[in-house]
Amino acid sequence: MAIQMGKQGKIKIRRIPGLDAIEEIVGRSVEMGRPVFDIVGMGVFTDIYATQTIAGLSILSYVSTLCARLGAKLYAPQASVDVLPVAAEIVSESYRMEGKLEELDVEEQLPYLSGTQFAWASGIIGMAARLRPAGNIMIGPFWAESMMFAETFDRIGAMQIGGTARMYQIPFFAALCDYVLIGEEMFAAGAYVSGDPQQIGSIAAQDWYKLAALALGILGALLATAGVTIIGDLLIM
């Protein structure tokens, strides 16, 4: 039902602050004449983190459009053989839409590094040390390598945005990046950028549940404080 409303454009997602930070990063890298990295993580389409990879790819299309328009050099190293063709197609589409397709060299800018975690991590660290990017955007599913990336890019002086919904890695991005998309903010950013009614619709559906949770929580607590625990008992039943 929410997705129908999404299709009719009745739903608008509020501006996610993280997206302003992305524009700032791309702008900064154009001024400094240094490249921008956009890493969507090691996820694949068939694992339970598929939605995080999809949100990361929506952000990749937004970032590649900005890079094409402002003339920043984008690098998006890949770790999964199924995600690579999709990412290459997204980036090429953005550059084509901006009429800059000839500036894009998919082979060099979207290299496949490795499917294994630590080989992937050292591949990225090697690339970053060599290319010395001014900005780094990491939105997607990340594991223990998140700490290594954030530390390496900070040492190079890159401005960083981190965004993941994997609960155990959020603290690293929050501690080590200049801006962090916490958990679901990443899905909202992906939906906002992609404009896909289905994604927007499901964000709206989730919001209705949360609003219900807020209302019941507040009402329940106030009533319970006054001794009436009807709401709590109903929910436990």
Add this chain to the structure above:
Amino acid sequence: MVSMDPQIWIAAFLTLAATSYAFRDNKAFKFAENTFIGVAAGHQIVMGVKNIRDYGWSHLMQGEMIYIVVFLLGVMLYARYHKEYYWLYRYPIAFLVGNGVGISIRAGIHSDFTLQIAETASPLIASTAMGSINNIITFVGVITALSHFIFTYEGMHKDTLGWGPKIGRWMILLALGASFGNTVMTRFGMYQGRVIFLLREWLQIIA
């Protein structure tokens, strides 16, 4: 007196090789990582075959012929790599996803939603003053953190109501700090086990 057991020596070498990545990526680490990937995949096959025998083949032996269908679906998983008939692997995957999703969301609504709200809907004033303060802070934490994740309701982010998501982001960041602190302990708590192995089993210089 250093251990003479070859098993301990192999394990000690691999422990040091796997640690070397922290200093710099090197050949010994590449050797350790590739060993790890191969061994893990081999173990998956051994446990997979054992499970197929214990929970599939045993039923067939007891005459439950319906299990032939399961074995067929199982083999179809490997059609994924076939040029033309790769779509066959979608039947078993569809079964697994339907089972996996159904089994988790049915209880998720209860454990992650209704019970969590029921806990929030509990009295704020407790017997002790400190208890009341803690209840209020917890209550504010839940409500503001939740409001931070409301994306489509514009009003939530305007003027007075706007304080909700802002405070929510602060509370979340405070909680993330606690998680960061605990992760430091996790990593050290795990690596110390390897040092004790090196000192006790390998070099045998501690009890």
Add this chain to the structure above:
Amino acid sequence: MSIWEKLMSIPREVIMALVFIAILIPALNPLGLPLMVGSMSQAWYDTVDNMPAGSIVLFDIGYGSGGYPSLGPGNIAAFHQMFENDLRIVMMATDLEGSMMYPLIMAGVKPESNYGAVYGEDYVFLGYIAGTQTAMAGVLGDLHALASADYQGTSLSSLPLAAEVGGAEDFDIVAYMTTAGGTAEGWVYQAYSQYDRPILGGCLSMMTTSIKPYYDSGQMLGLMDGIKGAADLEFLTGHAGDAIISSDILSFTQTLVLIFILIGNVAFWMQKGGGK
């Protein structure tokens, strides 16, 4: 280069070497510091202590080599307490390597010699069952419809404890130790939400914050918070083991981390604040 810049750029190898030394010193001569027991560990201990003798526990060894250094000692301490209280334990593994952890844990507990426990009567091990939540629902739903033998192939009907257990209603409590978030949530969904069984959970301390909402809402009666919780339980059960040794190592290494954080921040602010 100002003093602050020097302080901010200590080479990586020096830091790593200092950390290694900070682990070696306490490992070579432990300090034996007093331990302050956390409330969640105390709750685990009290829950098991109050269970009547002969109660049946379903215990999931939901971790492997990656979790053994910090969850192994906690698992050993938990089994010591359960066998001491004459509880009967049906063990299973939802982690692929769980069945390889079983012999290491049993070597640490030695139930036969320490508590006169008999395999088949006091404890049984079903081995690894694939599918995580599917395996949980399978065992809790109808054990004998799923499995017919234990991990060494002995038929369940010949093991009195296994024959006695049919499904969730026969288990007085469900306990697990895991490194996987999916397993920790899985048991709350399948054991508490579906069959209303009380739960005790042990996880890595990095997971504690995200599992705690289940403890707060009463869906879990006890939570072992990684190596710290293991040390608490070793202390409470009086069976000192590797976890207590680790607390001395944690004292040294984490003090070093705090010093690094201090240096990093002081140098950062002094350099930024005009120390240039």
Add this chain to the structure above:
Amino acid sequence: MDYRRDIPLAITFLVGIIAVLDYYTTFESVTNTFTVIKNWGVVLQAFALGLGAVNLFRVHGKRVSERTREDWMFSGWLLLMLVLFVVVGLGTGQYDASTQYAWIYNALYMPLGATMYSSLAFYMAYGSYKVLRARNFEAALLFITAVLVIIGNTPIFPATFPVFFNIREWIFGPIVSGAYRGIRIGVGIGAVVLGIKTLVGLETGYLGRW
């Protein structure tokens, strides 16, 4: 009706609905059907365990046959280790319960599994030194609780100043419980909405490429 797409989606829907009905209703027929589905699910998951190895044989097998990359020997070694575990595991007929298998597991898999991730402790120390800074207000919030929890987790401090123990316990009380309950509700709802979309066929990423 495209049998390549609609039948799999129908299977997902049917199996998912039976799982949900098994939870909310107590009809004998539903429970029995779902017991069969669960038991089949275990066997199917066991079959899926081999997919990883097939993928490795394809990727690393090609590298060994082509020998173009200078690290092809590592790929050869990887496949050799894989075959070693399969041969020893299946050869004895006792699978993981045999002493030979336990020997190679404790010699190879155990040290690597236990060290690979825990060696991140070094990175943790270096990262805390280099990057954990109270650089702005938001980072300062996270910084305060991180430092207080680390102090609380370092046994030497609570042992000498018990106040640090109480601070840590208090942080894990209202601060963690409140925010993480909010996050847990959000994550829980996200999973449920995604689950419903998957069951009704709106989310089909799991079916892979067309």
